[in-house]
Amino acid sequence: MRQAIQRIAFCALLSAADTAPVLSADLPAGFVRLADIDPTIRQDVRYARTVNFLRRKAAGYDAPVCILTGRAAEALSGVQKAIAEGLTLVVFDCYRPARAVSDMGEWTREGGPPDPQWYPAVKRKDLIAKGYVGELSTHSRGSTVDVAIARVDRNTAPKQACGAPDADTLDFGTGFDCFDPMSETAHRPLAGEATANRKRLVEAMRAGGFRNYAREWWHFTLENEPFPKQRFDFPLTAD
Numbered sequence: 385m386r387q388a389i390q391r392i393a394f395c396a397l398l399s400a401a402d403t404a405p406v407l408s409a410d411l412p413a414g415f416v417r418l419a420d421i422d423p424t425i426r427q428d429v430r431y432a433r434t435v436n437f438l439r440r441k442a443a444g445y446d447a448p449v450c451i452l453t454g455r456a457a458e459a460l461s462g463v464q465k466a467i468a469e470g471l472t473l474v475v476f477d478c479y480r481p482a483r484a485v486s487d488m489g490e491w492t493r494e495g496g497p498p499d500p501q502w503y504p505a506v507k508r509k510d511l512i513a514k515g516y517v518g519e520l521s522t523h524s525r526g527s528t529v530d531v532a533i534a535r536v537d538r539n540t541a542p543k544q545a546c547g548a549p550d551a552d553t554l555d556f557g558t559g560f561d562c563f564d565p566m567s568e569t570a571h572r573p574l575a576g577e578a579t580a581n582r583k584r585l586v587e588a589m590r591a592g593g594f595r596n597y598a599r600e601w602w603h604f605t606l607e608n609e610p611f612p613k614q615r616f617d618f619p620l621t622a623d
Contacts, residue, residue, distance in 0.1 A: 418450035422461035426474040437502040444481030447622040451479040456527040463592035477530040480523030482617040503563035516563035527609035569601040
């Protein structure tokens with residue numbers, strides 16, 4: 385019953401967003417900057433920096449900003465309002481230009497040995513075959529987000545097995561972009577509170593209308609996305 389009530393509330397949010405969208409003149413129709421919808425959601429856009437599996441900025445990431453479809457941004461804001469006091473969502477990636485997807489694919493095909501921080505048990509050239517790097521990405525449709533839950537007070541979290549160092553997130557067992565079976569949402573066993581925290585995140589996002597990608601605990605796509613068959617390639621810019 386409680387989940388049904390939450391669903392109704394989120395649907396109302398999405399309906400309101402459709403009738404009164406926040407427009408960004410510099411973005412394609414239907415897209416917004418997350419900060420214009422909900423500035424309380426923490427942004428840590430990794431592909432605009434060097435702390436990612438590429439160890440450099442990705443093509444098209446000209447600024448560390450989260451851009452989403454208006455519908456996805458409003459839904460994510462609803463999740464932010466629903467999570468417990470003292471916690472916040474933190475996004476690592478949102479809309480991803482198609483040129484960045486190609487960049488990642490080309491980088492992968494260059495090959496190389498395993499990387500202890502990012503892909504400890506697989507060779508670089510095998511990341512596509514293993515499903516860790518995609519030839520296409522739902523992120524390019526604008527309604528997919530990589531997200532975790534963090535503490536507002538930024539306390540230090542337990543050391544994570546691999547992936548990006550996220551000192552202020554809850555314990556999810558691995559960091560963002562840990563290309564390893566440990567990152568599968570239902571992976572068992574997990575140490576500490578990681579299993580409970582993954583469940584908390586999945587349930588909160590599901591109530592907000594997002595479905596999880598089972599291979600990555602952090603990856604969610606809006607179920608009722610507005611551009612299910614389109615892929616975009618405009619760059620991320622500050623304004």
